[in-house]
Amino acid sequence: MAVLVIPVLAAGIFFFLIGVIGLLRLPDAYSRMHATTKCDTLGAGLILFALMLYAGFTPAGFKLLLLIVFIWLTNPTAAHVIARAAYRSNDVPFCEGSFSLDRTEGGGRQ
């Protein structure tokens, strides 16, 4: 069992640390969001999947499966809502050198 659990746990920690490095180092809020959604879905998903392997076919394993499904449903939704709110509130700047391909009216405010 340890042969299966440890690599999956290590991959999950890797993605979490990548997400944190992106959150600290990337230049503006949108690219930070891009880094942290990976950390949310892949990092949390892989660590909880490792715990599911560790727990086996028990009620705890079923609850962990529920937790994975719930996190995979809610975290991309939350990131989308934050990004939309940041874009529409018009006070979150883009980083230097970024440009918009949005040619609709009101888009491309950069």
Next chain:
Amino acid sequence: MLDKILIATAVVLTMATFLCLFRAAAGPTASDRVVSINVIGTKTVVIIALVSLVFHQEFFLDVALVYALISFVATIGVAKYMEKGALE
């Protein structure tokens, strides 16, 4: 042996949480802080699940589920407040 690896995972995630806390304190805009708090919430859910399996307390998993739910609702609420300037 696996228990110790799970504890080490929880410790690493806690350190990553403190790094996220730096961005939550220093983030230039409100949405940086919201993103950072969202990540901290996800990490907390994972840490609660790890602690639950280490100490063999299965009801902690219910706590993790409820924490994920409340974190999601809080994020949606704050995002709506940022977009409209009011909660309607």
